[in-house]
Amino acid sequence: MKPGSTSAACAALLRRDLTLIWRRRGDALNPILFALIVVALFPLALGPEPENLRRIAAGVVFVALLLSGLLALDTLFRGDYEDGSLEQLVLSPHPLALLLACKIAVHWLTTALPLLIVAPLLAEMLNLPHAVFPVLLAALALATPLLSLIGAVCVALTVGMRRSGMLLALLVLPLYVPVLIFGAGACNAAQAGFPFLAPLLWLGAGLVLALVLAPLACAAALKISLS
Amino acid sequence: MSDFLAMGGYGAYLWPSYAVFVIVLAIDAIAPRIRRRRVLAEIRGKSKRRATREATP
Amino acid sequence: MNALTLWFHKIGSPPTFYRIAGAWAPWLFAIALALGAVALYGGLFVAPRDYQQGDAYRIIFVHVPCAWMGLFAYIFLAVNAFIALVWRIKLSEILAMASAPVGAAFTFITLVSGSLWGKPMWGTYWTWDARLTSELVLLFLYLGVIGLHHAIEDRRQAARAASFLALIGIVNVPIVHFSVNWWNTLHQGSTVRLMGESHITGSMVWPLLVMALATHVWFFASVLARTRVGLLELEGGKDWAREVALADAPRDTVAAHV
DSSP states (O other): OOOSSHHHHHHHHHEEEEEEEHGGGGGHHHHHHHHHHHHHHHHHHHHHHHHHHHHHHHHHHHHHHHHHHHHHHHHTTTTHHHTTHHHHHHHHSSOHHHHHHHHHHHHHHHHHHHHHHHHHEEEEEOOOGGGHHHHHHHHHHHHHHHHHHHHHHHHHTTTTTTTTTTHHHHHHHHHHHHHHHHHHHHHHHHHHOOOOOHHHHHHHHHHHHHHHHHHHHHHHHHHHHOO | HHHHHEEEEEEEEOOOOOOHHHHHHHHHHHHHHHHHHHHHHHHHHHHHHOOOOOHHO | OOHHHHHHHHHHHHHHHHHHHHHHHHHHHHHHHHHHHHHHHIIIIOOOOOOTBBBBGGHHHHHHHHHHHHHHHHHHHHHHHHHHHHHOOHHHHHHHHHHHHHHHHHHHHHHHHHHHHHHHHHHHHHOOOHHHHHHHHHHHHHHHHHHHHHHHHSSHHHHHHHHHHHHTTHHHHHHHHHHHHHHHHSSSOOOOOOOSOOSHHHHHHHHHHHHHHHHHHHHHHHHHHHHHHHHHTTTSSSSSHHHHHHHHTTTGGGGGGG
């Protein structure tokens, strides 16, 4: 790999981000704990009858992962913004969209992937029928990167704001709604015995589109926020 | 008159709808006026402070 | 440069637009109020009772024009947002941000009036079908644009960031419009068509169209009024803004004599 080439830059960025996260690997537990707590609250609030929980299980797991992801989004750019490396990244001669795609990929790996691993446990806590598990995992595997990509664009717009938590949720919510509808919809359809492939394909199409467009939009948004 | 207000039994839904329409648009018309007054006062304040600053040796 | 380009540049100049908007806005408000009064008279007194819905259908004269305006406002916002991001024209930034609260107001009225219409007709104040859900999403998009615009201190950067957000959300507009065709919804399909036969009788449709015109005129009046304030905010340090502020000062204060 030629030093100074774009691939070297991406490799360096990936290595840097992974190292930084490894140094604070305890933080990876936070989204998992949050999701566990959210899911645990539902049987406490609704009563433990398995039938009640079974009906809402897929939706609740989806919402819990969505909210955990939302909380974790802030860490995407905050560290780099505070020490100035984000500006250096924006100024670099390499395509910003590609560099941001690398950052988002690492962020997904370290925040969403652990949640995906925990998802079967969460679903079990709510008595989701085992037959639906594969559909749930497929839907989450397609939805979580999509949520990370869309979320990254919105975080880029609010980077550097001190108390951007609520604003970020407001910005991101309208864009998350279709993902939630298709993802949870696929699981609910599978649970009711109806065909579930169509919503999954929609999620896939959205993901492919986002993989190409979101890093570009994120780059443009960052340039606006840091100007 | 009371027939008109009752609107065939649907008055309780119809009149609040029309009321929301009028009230929200009234707020929409008035809010910029209030902001305008505030902005103009701010500009006057800034201008006064700048004049004072420039007048003081 | 030719006359058209010259006119275009003149219009974009803040003091010129401020003056023109100030001249037009009161008239547009007056026309909107007059048209609205005519439409309300037509809707409440002239239009006959519906054989199926009784008098409840009269909510249509408020609900549908506001729904149309909620979408129109967003398109107006998106077009100006695009111009603002690509060509960095100050006036477009301000026009875009001015249309957001007006669009949000119309969307809010649509949701509330629709909910009040739904209760007697469908038996429920709300349902999560495609039309209602996407309209609610539209309101959230407006609130997000307004919120982001308020959150950033530098006014031009704030307008650009909010414009960017608005453009990302534009995909929701066709979803709202076509939701009744693409999905099985509780909300009825379109009755008034631009091209082809409308499914509504004449005496009921004219108040609707007059109210639609009234709300359009109101929209432009409100946007012009808000743009004037936006221009003052942005150009606070400039001479023309200061002159306006001093001319506006209450007569008997010190501020008037600065």
